Amino acid sequence: MHRKHxxxxxxxxxxxxAASAADAPPAGVQRDVVGTRTSENIPEIPAALLEQLNxxxxxxxxxxxxxxxxxxxxxxxxFAETAQAHRVCQPMGMREQLTFYPEPVNGLAPVPxxxxxxxxxxxxxxxxxxxxxxxxxxxxxxxxxxxxxxKRSQNNGALFSDDGAQLAYSSTARNGKDTDVWVRDIKSxxxxxxxxxxxxxxxxxxxxxxxxxxxxxxxxxxxxxPGLVDLASGKLELFPVDGGKAAFGGxxxxxxxxxxYYISDEPFEGKPREFQTLRxxxxxxxxxxxxxxxxxxxxxxxxxxxxxxxLAYTTNEGGIQRLHVLTLPDHRPVRLPELPxxxxxxxxxxxxxxxxxxxxxxxxxxxxxxxxxLAGAKLARWTRSEVGGLDASKFVAPTLVRFPTFDRxxxxxxxxxxxxxxxxxxxxxxxxxxxxxxxxxxxxxALPNFSPNAQFLANELGVAVLVPNxxxxxxxxxxxxxxxxxxxxxxxxxxxxxxxxxIAKQPELDASRxxxxxxxxxxxxxxxxxxxxxxxxxxxxxxxxxxxxGTFLNNTESYRRDLRRAEYGDERDPKMKDVxxxxxxxxxxxxITSPLFVAQGRNDPRVPYTEAEQIVKAVRGNxxxxxxxxxxDEGHGFQKKANADYYGAAAILFWQKNLLD
Numbered sequence: 001m002h003r004k005h006x007x008x009x010x011x012x013x014x015x016x017x018a019a020s021a022a023d024a025p026p027a028g029v030q031r032d033v034v035g036t037r038t039s040e041n042i043p044e045i046p047a048a049l050l051e052q053l054n055x056x057x058x059x060x061x062x063x064x065x066x067x068x069x070x071x072x073x074x075x076x077x078x079f080a081e082t083a084q085a086h087r088v089c090q091p092m093g094m095r096e097q098l099t100f101y102p103e104p105v106n107g108l109a110p111v112p113x114x115x116x117x118x119x120x121x122x123x124x125x126x127x128x129x130x131x132x133x134x135x136x137x138x139x140x141x142x143x144x145x146x147x148x149x150x151k152r153s154q155n156n157g158a159l160f161s162d163d164g165a166q167l168a169y170s171s172t173a174r175n176g177k178d179t180d181v182w183v184r185d186i187k188s189x190x191x192x193x194x195x196x197x198x199x200x201x202x203x204x205x206x207x208x209x210x211x212x213x214x215x216x217x218x219x220x221x222x223x224x225x226p227g228l229v230d231l232a233s234g235k236l237e238l239f240p241v242d243g244g245k246a247a248f249g250g251x252x253x254x255x256x257x258x259x260x261y262y263i264s265d266e267p268f269e270g271k272p273r274e275f276q277t278l279r280x281x282x283x284x285x286x287x288x289x290x291x292x293x294x295x296x297x298x299x300x301x302x303x304x305x306x307x308x309x310x311l312a313y314t315t316n317e318g319g320i321q322r323l324h325v326l327t328l329p330d331h332r333p334v335r336l337p338e339l340p341x342x343x344x345x346x347x348x349x350x351x352x353x354x355x356x357x358x359x360x361x362x363x364x365x366x367x368x369x370x371x372x373x374l375a376g377a378k379l380a381r382w383t384r385s386e387v388g389g390l391d392a393s394k395f396v397a398p399t400l401v402r403f404p405t406f407d408r409x410x411x412x413x414x415x416x417x418x419x420x421x422x423x424x425x426x427x428x429x430x431x432x433x434x435x436x437x438x439x440x441x442x443x444x445x446a447l448p449n450f451s452p453n454a455q456f457l458a459n460e461l462g463v464a465v466l467v468p469n470x471x472x473x474x475x476x477x478x479x480x481x482x483x484x485x486x487x488x489x490x491x492x493x494x495x496x497x498x499x500x501x502x503i504a505k506q507p508e509l510d511a512s513r514x515x516x517x518x519x520x521x522x523x524x525x526x527x528x529x530x531x532x533x534x535x536x537x538x539x540x541x542x543x544x545x546x547x548x549x550g551t552f553l554n555n556t557e558s559y560r561r562d563l564r565r566a567e568y569g570d571e572r573d574p575k576m577k578d579v580x581x582x583x584x585x586x587x588x589x590x591x592i593t594s595p596l597f598v599a600q601g602r603n604d605p606r607v608p609y610t611e612a613e614q615i616v617k618a619v620r621g622n623x624x625x626x627x628x629x630x631x632x633d634e635g636h637g638f639q640k641k642a643n644a645d646y647y648g649a650a651a652i653l654f655w656q657k658n659l660l661d
Contacts, residue, residue: 026620037646040616040628043657045649052460053652055388056452057645061367062086062095062383063359064346065108068139069118071350073357073382074110075369081641085122085137088369091380098137099144104639107132107156113306113351115164117186121147123156128635129603130557132156134169147184149173154559161206162306166231168194168203168213177558181215183231194229195236200563204251214251214260220566221443222478224248226262242266247478249276250301255308255328258284263299263313265478274477278302278313280331291331292324298475301345305353310334310374312356314344316475318400318417319447323347323358325374337372337379340365343449357382363448364395388452396421396458398448398467403502405471405495416495417476418468419448422508423458431510432464433659434503436496438529439467440520442484443567445475453648461652461660464509470495470525486569487579489549493528500536511536515659517651519543519637520607527585527615530592539595539658541651544607544636547615548584550577557605589618595658597627599647601634627654 025031031040062077065085072089079097082104086095099105099122107123118139123132134147134155148155153173160167167184174180174193181195181203195201195215204214204226211232217225223245227238249263259282265273268290278292278299292299295315302313311326321344325334342362346369349356354374361367369382398421404413423432435457439446446467457463469476470492472484484492496516504511514537518526523545530540546552550571553564569576581587596619600612609630616628629650631643638644 026617028625029620036632036634037643038628038630038632039650041625042627042629042650043653045646045653049653049656050649053456053645053649055390056456056460057641057648058386058388059366059390059450059452060385061361061450062369062385063367064348064357064369065120066110066346066348067350067357068110068120069113069115069351073369073371074108074120075383076106076108077383077385078104078641082639085120088382091371091382092384093382095383102640103127107134107158109158109160111164112160112162114162115160115186117164121158121160121167123158125635127603127633128601128637128639130154130605130635134158152176154179157202159203159206161210162208163210166206166210168206170200170202172559179559181213181229183213194231194234195227197236200559205253207253208255208257214253216248216251218563219245220563221474222247222265222481223566226251242268243272247276249299250303250313252302252304254280255304258282261302261304261311263302268293274479276300289331291326301347303347303349304328305349306351307353309353310349310356312347312349314347316445319419319445319469319475321345321447325356334374335377337377339379343447361449363397363450364392366450394424394459395455396424398422398454398465400448403468403499405498407491414471416468416470416498418466418499419446421454421458421465421467423462423464425459425462427508427510428462429510431513432462432508433510433513434464434466434515435655435659436499436514436516436529437465437467438470438496438516438518438522438525439473440518440522441474442470442472442492442521443474443481445469445473453651456652457655461655463655463660466499466503468495468499485567486576489568489579490528490532490583493525493532496525496529497533500533513538513659515539515541515655517541517543518545520545523607524585527592528583530594530596531585531588532591534591534593537594539597539654541597541599541654542612542615543599543647544601544604545598545611545615546607547611547618548586549580550584551586551614552607552611555608555610560606586615586618589615590622592619593622593624595627595654596624597629597651597654599629599638599651600631601636601638602630602632603635606636 029040062075065074072087075086076083085098088095105122105124110120119137125132131152136145155171157170170179171182178198179200180193181201182193184191200218213229215227229236246266251262263276265276276298280289297315297317300314300316304311315322340362346359356372359367366385368385371380398419401420402415405416407414454465472492503509516526516529523542526540526542553571598612598616600609602609616626619626
């Protein structure tokens, strides 16, 4: 062998051996690598469990994205591995699949009726990295065209002008950190940023003549700033916000092109507002109206028909969403058909304004597309998604409960809402074991939506499921939303302690067999609960969770960092750093003595995979045989069916071995 070749081979062998040693699992850890999946200490999934889970894992849903120019509905649903774009053209009609990617597509935006084009825009990333690119699907040619830079930029929020000649969207393309608003001229393909002020901006609505664009700057869930861009001059004018800062929802031009409809919790006529209400404002006359003042809950969305005759909005009333439609400009309520009690999304008027499409989801039925005939107040179902051949009448509907926590409001104990899935069959040992499912966000809300996992736990395993909305959750007013901010972070963990107290007082629940699971911020809550209540919680499942706020803020994608600092606190502040060091599970891993399962996506831009790896290593230092699952082709959660199915089966096996045995 030539001397140079021998030397090269020697170096190569040394490097490979070093890499192999570095990648070797720690002593006592059983590692298996199958395709993109790396699992550690996870036993083989029994065939009987896979068969039992099969039908639950083959449920699916369909969500409305809007109307196409030919009067069909553009929907998102999954028939293979990932959610794709489909079209359905009549009630219970055939679902025509339009996109066929291994990665899920989202952000579907069809062109308006007045457009000279015919198609839709969609967003797609790679492996869950959330660097979404925008694409154009042309109905005429069936060609798909990349619209954005195709690089490590995040592009989303596609919005067409009324005539379809312009497309506005949010993008980090300029510097990778700030989310600007860009506008694309559809005919020429020319693109330009129209808001480059720094921070996180989004496009809300074009004026009817396409000359102005309503935009919004997002700072936190309780602080946003609306503005107006003159597209010819590029001038940005911010609207004054009563009280200095407020939260805003939808923001749309009225049909007259001068006044606006919007959603906000800013004070009205000098009086504070705890919830976000629907409002109308005419800048020329300085006139204001509050249109939902009689509803003591948040307004969540609004849409206006193209013909300017109707406005639709939804309210979130304790986790149940309700639909309202008003005539314009007189704001008279429109009679609607009775809708199932549940969740409402995808509200979209047909091009002629005579029909209203929406997505309906309940605790016992997955999402499906429906259409309301406004003149006749009739509801028609357009899709019927499969539930794996299961008998849907046997699904468990949750009840809303409230439990007292540690602090008081107006002299009375504060109560925390939770949805309670109680198994219909009698408990085998007289009492039901419990799984507490904690939502992420934290500025989010657990809703009584269809959950195959909750149904399997309740119906097949006889496990009660409790889904709390601890302090810091949205939907219960702006005071409640901020009760866990910064140094008050562990107050939300105390709410879990109060829930454990409540469980112990329920005669049908087994307080000695309680598990916790949650994702993202909910994953942090799992780790923190295990840290504070190791004797009261038997096991925990952490999905893409934060293990140390300092390392999380240092390593999350730069375009998210300031947004998260507004909620969690600034790690650069020495006092806040001390708080993070004190409360973070990583620094208290010695207190986590219950069995733990950690699941993570390698490409997660929000909660980097290093958050999972460091807590796994630290807890194993206690002698705990932590289960660990990592997917190389996933990000913040599992979007591909095969990956999600394996995780779901492993999680059930984990509960069987550590909660039910």
